[in-house]
Amino acid sequence: MRHDLAFQSIPNVVRAAARRFGDATALVDGDRRIGFRELEDLMLRAVASAQALGIGPGDRAGLCAPNSVEWIVAALGIQGAGGIVVPLNTRFKARELSYILRRSGARALFAAASFLGTDHTAELKRADPDLPALTTTVSLPGASGAAYMTWGQFLGLGTASRAAHRAIDRLTPDRVSDVMFTSGTTGHPKGVMLTHGQSLRAYGWMSTQYGFRASDSFLVIPPFFHCFGYKAGWLASFLHGVTVIPMAVFDAGRALELIERERVSILLGPPTIFHDLLHHPGRGERDLSSLRVSMTGGSTIPESLIHAMKKDLSFDIVLSAYGLTESAALVTTTRVGDAEETVARTTGRPIPDVEVRLTDASGGQVPAGRDGEIRVRGYNVTRGYWDDPEATAAAIDGDGWLHTGDIGHLDAAGNLVIVDRKKDMYIVGGFNAYPAEIEKLLLGCEHIAQVAVVGVPDARMGEVGCAFVVAAPGARPTEEDVVAWAREHMANFKVPRHVRFVDALPRNAGLKVLKDDLRARYRGGER
Structure with a gap:
């Protein structure tokens, strides 16, 4: 219909x-x-x-x-x-x-x-x-x-x-x-x-x-x-x-209570929700047999999580999907009957009347199996950004293709595999976090002279922010000081969970911050 x-x-x-x-x-x-x-x-x-x-x-x-x-x-x-x-x-x-x-x-x-x-x-x-x-x-x-x-x-x-x-x-x-x-x-x-x-x-x-x-x-x-x-x-x-x-x-204990009392059959959300339900100590005491349909997305989904959602949370159907707000948040989805490996590894096929194209740096289409920028065209693409024609023109080209900035490839069956997200963006428990916005807010703190934020792995939330801070002259802020200030001035999911103080931010010849270097520093435990 x-x-x-x-x-x-x-x-x-x-x-x-x-x-x-x-x-x-x-x-x-x-x-x-x-x-x-x-x-x-x-x-x-x-x-x-x-x-x-x-x-x-x-x-x-x-x-x-x-x-x-x-x-x-x-x-x-x-x-x-x-x-x-x-x-x-x-x-x-x-x-x-x-x-x-x-x-x-x-x-x-x-x-x-x-x-x-x-x-x-x-x-x-x-x-x-x-x-x-x-x-x-x-x-x-x-x-x-x-x-x-x-x-x-x-x-x-x-x-x-x-x-x-x-x-x-x-x-x-x-x-x-x-x-x-x-x-x-x-x-x-x-x-x-x-x-x-x-x-x-x-x-x-x-x-x-x-x-x-x-x-x-x-x-x-x-x-x-x-x-x-x-x-x-x-x-x-x-x-x-x-x-x-x-x-x-969201409270896992309360959610389990509602699932049992109201015979909940549909539950969609980021992986964090299902992780918390599975690990709640009261799960075994609740009747979850009514659960039937689920879709999760927002980050990589372990195949073990999909298996546990079916075995321990009683879901018959577990699906995955991909989209961004500019595409009405729906571009591809797996289908009922797809294997657990397909649901975990891919985001499925394009929805009807929507095209997905993978392109190289020059805009040329890349063959199946090769990575490229994901572009989307169809009825789901936004009419544009409110009162911002320049940003609209930068995101949607003259042929109607939305340039997502996400990197992926199509497998042999036509399923979209996401290999990287919009440059520098990371996802905290299902919420998109953009370092440029967080950095702009953090520079409002009088103790911070320069700052760069990167996403780093987190067992529960998928990813969280790590802020590399150059302190203002004469200031000696602690990690706790920066986090406390951030909690007062920005949404909780944007607050960096880690702070590293550095004498200078690594930059290239064009003075652009080398965020790959910062991620490597975090992985190596360097402060």
Whole structure:
């Protein structure tokens, strides 16, 4: 089924689900159990409320909250009114959030009043009280007497109405649904524009191939600010009548409890999640027989992990995939029936109507088996970076090929094998970490004169950051000082886990830092 043509828009998926699945459970969030008809009503109220705030076609609204019913309803309300959702990483600090809100021109912000000890609304107001476009902040969920509009007050602005339905009716597959900011090698995040149709088509196909069905329950652990949790998570589920169980913060013990209690059958996520479930001391006490479908990615997957997921976690299907935000986060995937070796060693074949080409330094296509840069062309490729035509032109050439910067090759069966990632990028527990951005933030510390960050192996997280620091004149910071400063000023996954102090950074004749030398120093234990 061409899901972009069948459903037109993300909010219309919920309207269709209400007709198809009625009072079947759509969401389980703590003690709340919400059926598809009730979800439609909440969405329509949110659409009308967003319209009352002045959100209309093309307006951007930031959304910074943990996985929850409110995140989903807020996103549907913004999109239903014709607006564009700007998902925000809940681990970001105020300075990082401020940059994205300014860059996107967001006129509204929906933010958690408190999450992981941080009040994002209060922190943002202190850091940047004069965001030019921002007119309304909704505390989500908000306490009585909060300085901002509470979630209840927001929903009270509107009711399910014909006007809300008409707004959804006007949405088309080619309308931008979200701008997802992804950090880059320039040190500044770039806003990736994706449309309703791209997401519906990609994840409608994926969820059908993976065997999603109305009797399933999906414990969604990857965060909603990422395509893994949002599009491969609740959106893919609603297309098939799957019950969604949002998890705000991953805790292996709590996850095992929910799997048993809610008979969870679908669980997607980075390898870290499955590693922790397998090694939790309480695993043997839980009934995990309901687990059926899994997909993991984000780093190399040991074949032993896939075997353990089937044997000890009861999965029937374990798959792997590859994508990046600029490609709607889906380019290739293995298929049901592929051997464990194929799932572990490769990321599978391209999805339908998407081309993958491997090229050499001059742009020429390389034959199967030889390494080259991965280029992607198809309906899933972003419409461009928000308000950044130069970056768009640098990433997507005149023939429509997205230059990923990732290195890989195709095996004899056409499966894509990733051999290296975007230069210098590393992945921490499923989160992309970009050294240029982290270095830019670390230079804000008065004790640091120069810094270079590289990814190094870590048994649990896959990779973590190691910062090589040249101290400022007269300063004598310790490793603990640098890590503590970083924890105050950047998202946790960006914080270097190791710090090495050096007199000077190794550079070539062009003064470029030789990061291969730094990786070798780390491997050799040199400080």
